[in-house]
Amino acid sequence: MDAQGSDANGKRVDGGEFVYRHTLLVRATHWVNVLCLLILLMSGLQIFNAHPKLYFGNRSDPEQEVLAIRAVQEPDGTVTGQTTIGNLSFDTTGVLGLSKGEGGELESRGFPSWLTLPSYRDLSTGRRWHFFFAWLFVLNGLLYLGYSLWSGHLRRDLVPTGPQLKHIGHDIVEHVKLRFPKGEESKRYNVLQKLAYLAVVLLLLPLVILSGLTMSPGLNAAFPFMLDFFGGRQSARTIHFLCATGIVLFVIVHVAMVLLSGVWNNLRSMITGHYRIEPAE
């Protein structure tokens, strides 16, 4: 890719200027993270399906669920998939509670087979996948965080500048209109990007790890304060699920932004590091 120009000061090619945007370590940890989060999500839903209900506190008392996904037999004999959040119930037949299994027949399961790992019901294998990739995810995250602190990536590239924060209103309007920064401004992350990445890196991902660890009876004995921090083991399980939901929402927006703001340029920059700067009008 050297032919396209690669030095940090940029070089004009094809009417655009290339900057070296992502270091090798950031790119590598990004893609390891993609793999880990995908497997953790799908194996996590397999584990969730073993008891597709969520509670707050330490116990899982019947009738106290904050979320329940189940198959319900109606008086006329038909079976539907029902999702209950608090006092609200939704018919989610086909997706949640009742969906097609491997053989194409409707079966009672929390999340559908195309979202779980393995696709068939197998809690122990789901746990094996989950814990292996949890280790990889944590080590990868520590490597990224350590590097980001040491190299100044966090301070230089992710913490918003004062002027950026001042113009956050303007940035929101521009984003809503799907107009993305060009020229000099596109050489760095915009303020919404920075805040979203910071929230994920420093809040959501640490929380998903800590709430996951708080479900471990062994670690509960070693670090009982974690139970108090999350408000009990079942609360930790619920918060773990909510954090995972938050990560999924982030990824949806993230991928949408990648698609809308120049998919090939974005992909290339996360693979080779080189990002093309579109000249400002």
Next chain:
Amino acid sequence: MNPIPNLSRRKFLTRISAAGSALLLGGCDRLSQSPTFRDFLNMAEGATQKLQRLALSSRSLAREYTEADLSANFKANGSTNIDDEAYKAHVRESFANWRLKIDGLVERPAELSLEELRRLPARAQITRHDCVEGWSAIGKWKGAQLSQLLQTVGLKPKARYLVLHCADSFGLGAPYYESIDLIDAFHPQTILAYEMNDAALAVPHGAPIRLRVERQLGYKQAKYIMRIDVVSTFAMIGSGRGGFWEDRGYEWYAGI
């Protein structure tokens, strides 16, 4: 050089991702069934166990709760009734002729009646039971401290694990068994519980005694214990993975 309209690019991307996820799903299911890959994934268990053992002193206690925290309805999971004539006779006789056998790598093999177990130093504790499925219930347990019993019978130098043989056969006649190492066996909260919520342990919960090993998941809490075999390795028992559920793919170290 970019004549491809956006629509077809979108279509292309959609197709690529659909094909990709189908490949991924099928591939992952195949990987899940490959013994080599399973062994690879299982490396995480060793790392988890080592790190938890480092974080846990051998005496750090599982949290104990209060009477106010007890579950109104403690779910009885796994086998809840046993279709075995000898066991049914014990139930009819209120376990008067039941004996817990302790043998294997011990200096003084023993057979203890329920009365004798009750005379051993006991411990009562209100703890949380966490099922591998995800639910939790809080119960009060009272029973003989396993450490005391082990001191009575005396362990031989090669003793490494305790294998608990149970009266229940789960499903297709495979006998339930579990195993723990000496760190957990000598932990102060590890008891052979004969009481639950201030009453004699009921049949669905494992009468006459069940193990409480409070820093691990529910399937380690073996019910209907008939015999404790002290061994140097459990490789020769069952499928060699140390327990009924372990033989079916679950972790031997169930601290997570």
